[in-house]
Amino acid sequence: MSTRQAHSDAARIDPHSKTRTTGHEWDGIEELDTPLPRWWVITFYATILWSIGYFLAYPALPTLSGGTQGLIGWHSRASVARDMEQLSEIRGPVLERLANAPLEEIEARPQLLSAVRALGAAAFANNCAGCHGAGAQGAKGYPNLNDDDWLWGGKLADIRRTIEHGVRWDADKETRSETMPAFGRDGMLDAKQISIVADQVRAMAKLPGGIATAQGAKLFDDNCSVCHGVDGKGNHDMGAPNLTDALWLFGSDKETISSRIANGGGGVMPAWKDRLDEPTIKALTIYVHTLGGGE
Amino acid sequence: MTSADMGKAKSGSLYAPRKTIYPKEVEGEFRRIKWWLLAFTLSVYYLLPFVRWDRGPDAPSQAVLVDFLHRRFYFFFIEIWPQEVYYLTGLLILAALTLFLMNALAGRIWCGYLCPQTVWTDLYLSAERWIEGDARERARKDAGPRTAKIWREKIAKHALWLLIAWWTGGAWVLYFADAPTLVYALATFQPGISEAYIWIGILTFTTYMLAGHMREQVCLYMCPWPRIQAALTDEYALNVTYRYDRGEPRMSLKQASALRLAGAPAGDCVDCGQCVAVCPTGVDIRKGASLGCVQCGLCIDACDAVMAKIGRSARLIAYDTQMNCERRRKGEAPVYKPLRARTIIYAALIVAIAGLMSAKLATREDARLSVLHDRNPLAVTLADGSIRNAYTIRFANMSAEPRRFLLETSGVEGAEVEIVGVEPDAEGRMIVGVGADQTRETRVLVTWRGARRAKGQTPILFTSKELESDASVTMRDVFVTP
Numbered sequence: 086m087s088t089r090q091a092h093s094d095a096a097r098i099d100p101h102s103k104t105r106t107t108g109h110e111w112d113g114i115e116e117l118d119t120p121l122p123r124w125w126v127i128t129f130y131a132t133i134l135w136s137i138g139y140f141l142a143y144p145a146l147p148t149l150s151g152g153t154q155g156l157i158g159w160h161s162r163a164s165v166a167r168d169m170e171q172l173s174e175i176r177g178p179v180l181e182r183l184a185n186a187p188l189e190e191i192e193a194r195p196q197l198l199s200a201v202r203a204l205g206a207a208a209f210a211n212n213c214a215g216c217h218g219a220g221a222q223g224a225k226g227y228p229n230l231n232d233d234d235w236l237w238g239g240k241l242a243d244i245r246r247t248i249e250h251g252v253r254w255d256a257d258k259e260t261r262s263e264t265m266p267a268f269g270r271d272g273m274l275d276a277k278q279i280s281i282v283a284d285q286v287r288a289m290a291k292l293p294g295g296i297a298t299a300q301g302a303k304l305f306d307d308n309c310s311v312c313h314g315v316d317g318k319g320n321h322d323m324g325a326p327n328l329t330d331a332l333w334l335f336g337s338d339k340e341t342i343s344s345r346i347a348n349g350g351g352g353v354m355p356a357w358k359d360r361l362d363e364p365t366i367k368a369l370t371i372y373v374h375t376l377g378g379g380e
Numbered sequence: 381m382t383s384a385d386m387g388k389a390k391s392g393s394l395y396a397p398r399k400t401i402y403p404k405e406v407e408g409e410f411r412r413i414k415w416w417l418l419a420f421t422l423s424v425y426y427l428l429p430f431v432r433w434d435r436g437p438d439a440p441s442q443a444v445l446v447d448f449l450h451r452r453f454y455f456f457f458i459e460i461w462p463q464e465v466y467y468l469t470g471l472l473i474l475a476a477l478t479l480f481l482m483n484a485l486a487g488r489i490w491c492g493y494l495c496p497q498t499v500w501t502d503l504y505l506s507a508e509r510w511i512e513g514d515a516r517e518r519a520r521k522d523a524g525p526r527t528a529k530i531w532r533e534k535i536a537k538h539a540l541w542l543l544i545a546w547w548t549g550g551a552w553v554l555y556f557a558d559a560p561t562l563v564y565a566l567a568t569f570q571p572g573i574s575e576a577y578i579w580i581g582i583l584t585f586t587t588y589m590l591a592g593h594m595r596e597q598v599c600l601y602m603c604p605w606p607r608i609q610a611a612l613t614d615e616y617a618l619n620v621t622y623r624y625d626r627g628e629p630r631m632s633l634k635q636a637s638a639l640r641l642a643g644a645p646a647g648d649c650v651d652c653g654q655c656v657a658v659c660p661t662g663v664d665i666r667k668g669a670s671l672g673c674v675q676c677g678l679c680i681d682a683c684d685a686v687m688a689k690i691g692r693s694a695r696l697i698a699y700d701t702q703m704n705c706e707r708r709r710k711g712e713a714p715v716y717k718p719l720r721a722r723t724i725i726y727a728a729l730i731v732a733i734a735g736l737m738s739a740k741l742a743t744r745e746d747a748r749l750s751v752l753h754d755r756n757p758l759a760v761t762l763a764d765g766s767i768r769n770a771y772t773i774r775f776a777n778m779s780a781e782p783r784r785f786l787l788e789t790s791g792v793e794g795a796e797v798e799i800v801g802v803e804p805d806a807e808g809r810m811i812v813g814v815g816a817d818q819t820r821e822t823r824v825l826v827t828w829r830g831a832r833r834a835k836g837q838t839p840i841l842f843t844s845k846e847l848e849s850d851a852s853v854t855m856r857d858v859f860v861t862p
Contacts, residue, residue, distance in 0.1 A: 120396040122601055123395040124398060125395075193803075195820065202823070218756065219756055220754060220755065231754075231770065232760050232762050232763065233763050375800045377800075
């Protein structure tokens with residue numbers, strides 16, 4: 086069987102339908118050249134006319150320094166601004182209630198709580214998730230905010246202060262600035278002493294392989310207990326973690342602990358006071374507090 | 381214009397001009413059915429938004445209402461939430477199957493009797509006849525000079541059309557808001573309802589264009605159903621059919637009488653053209669089945685009237701099949717098979733799906749619970765080594781009264797359960813109050829403080845018990861130990 090396409094001079098009038106054919110033929114099957122209804126074609130031209138009007142009315146043509154502005158003055162930024170305005174109008178009553186409610190009372194008011202948690206979740210995704218993770222699960226060096234282990238305190242006021250002023254954020258005078266000294270690098274302890282303290286800390290945390298020694302206890306007492314406490318339970322005022330619990334921000338193996346003792350320092354968190362408005366900070370505080378670990 | 385006529389353009393022209401159709405008025409059985417259906421369907425459409433239905437003080441009292449703002453759909457005793465949109469899917473499936481069944485029984489009767497395009501075109505045609513006269517008169521006026529009277533009539537006709545169109549759009553928006561309130565707001569030009577005006581504008585334009593100007597062009601060129609229908613039909617489906625076995629050879633009444641006197645065969649068709657004159661889509665039914673034919677049966681009425689006048693029996697054109705014409709010509713008995721595989725299957729499917737939907741609707745729970753395990757982190761280790769899982773639990777109260785639900789868990793015995801923001805009562809029960817027709821989302825923390833658990837997942841059940849009635853819903857999830 087051969088497939089061939091005849092020349093268009095083979096066009097003829099089909100006797101059954103009285104319609105012209107295109108002259109194309111495939112194995113004896115011919116194609117009718119049924120004309121379009123004229124209004125259909127007019128509709129097509131109307132869409133072209135519409136596009137010209139649209140082109141003139143709206144920003145369309147890019148130029149070297151921007152683009153044509155359109156005759157009706159529509160602007161995507163203005164459109165977004167209008168949408169945002171509508172949104173804040175809708176949020177208005179909730180934000181007002183949020184502004185008027187003391188931080189401690191919000192969680193006892195179900196409707197306000199669910200609105201505030203929604204606001205907080207959105208703000209968290211925008212501002213916090215970058216370091217703390219989408220579910221606030223944290224990562225090595227970035228605290229998990231779902232647990233009940235807090236460096237700087239897990240009460241509402243503590244959380245709020247941490248959000249507002251950040252941690253070791255020099256641009257903010259009220260930032261939480263306490264830092265672990267670099268005992269090794271600054272020559273306060275030598276490598277052997279660091280190893281002994283690391284073993285001592287692991288023993289206090291009841292980690293397998295931890296070795297408690299008299300020398301270790303003395304070194305800990307002399308160097309660490311000021312911030313971490315005599316019993317190693319930490320101190321929120323100093324941002325000093327509890328060394329006896331199950332959670333380790335950087336890791337609990339001896340190498341990591343030794344490295345932390347030798348190099349000191351700690352994580353940094355920006356201050357948000359000047360970047361987020363009061364209701365957002367309040368909402369974030371509630372959101373973080375209600376993740377589960379709030380004190 | 382028939383499908384055959386569509387291509388009769390002048391040689392070389394790519395575009396076919398439209399041939400104006402002047403459908404003649406007709407009286408008869410099928411016309412009467414069409415009038416009744418028109419009155420019924422339009423009454424339903426225009427009046428339904430005003431029907432009231434009492435649902436208590438907190439819910440709208442409109443029988444049929446699509447409430448986009450509050451995300452509810454009301455249909456008499458049925459209230460549907462967005463997550464139940466499958467009811468709509470079910471309705472659409474039923475509608476499609478009903479269309480298929482109608483098609484298997486009698487072709488495109490949907491098109492001829494119930495399609496909004498047909499119904500509104502019929503309405504527009506009768507308005508046109510009322511003002512400008514019947515087909516012949518209108519054709520004469522269009523062909524002749526435009527006198528002042530003709531202009532007056534044209535203006536009156538278009539004004540009436542626009543009025544109907546505006547009313548159509550006006551009725552449409554009433555399905556989306558409380559009808560009496562909106563009618564009052566529209567009538568007194570209240571601000572803040574620009575959306576209603578926009579939709580009325582759109583519907584006014586489409587109704588005026590489609591029913592006033594486009595008419596049969598919609599059926600011929602725009603509607604997909606004739607094409608789909610052609611693929612779904614078979615030789616037993618009844619169609620408006622010219623019984624050529626009886627009609628041919630067609631000839632004048634005089635010739636036919638002479639031949640019959642001589643004992644020679646003569647066809648019943650006297651070629652009077654009435655079937656073509658009344659056709660709203662300009663079809664000549666005598667050419668056989670056609671894309672343009674909407675199965676409205678008006679040609680049957682026209683032909684029956686002529687047959688009665690010339691003393692021949694009715695139904696030279698009838699709902700029949702091509703196959704039967706052929707059989708009769710060969711002297712065989714006609715075959716009608718309304719019960720055949722496809723009609724039985726369609727009907728069975730309709731019954732099954734309608735039954736399924738009714739059963740689902742009858743047993744619809746008015747309280748629901750949804751449980752979503754935190755995805756990230758799946759589990760949290762606490763300072764003392766305890767394991768905590770967090771869940772987002774949403775209580776839905778789909779009834780007209782506020783209700784209180786008691787949350788209980790089982791599966792991880794001995795675990796602590798707490799709902800953020802909900803204090804346990806004196807007996808340690810956790811009770812969540814949910815307003816009428818509302819949902820409440822809560823964060824639920826399940827903490828295992830006991831001995832070290834094996835790594836993995838344990839099934840956990842959350843049960844929400846309605847305090848007053850004790851009706852309960854249980855959802856299953858897992859407790860993850862890392």
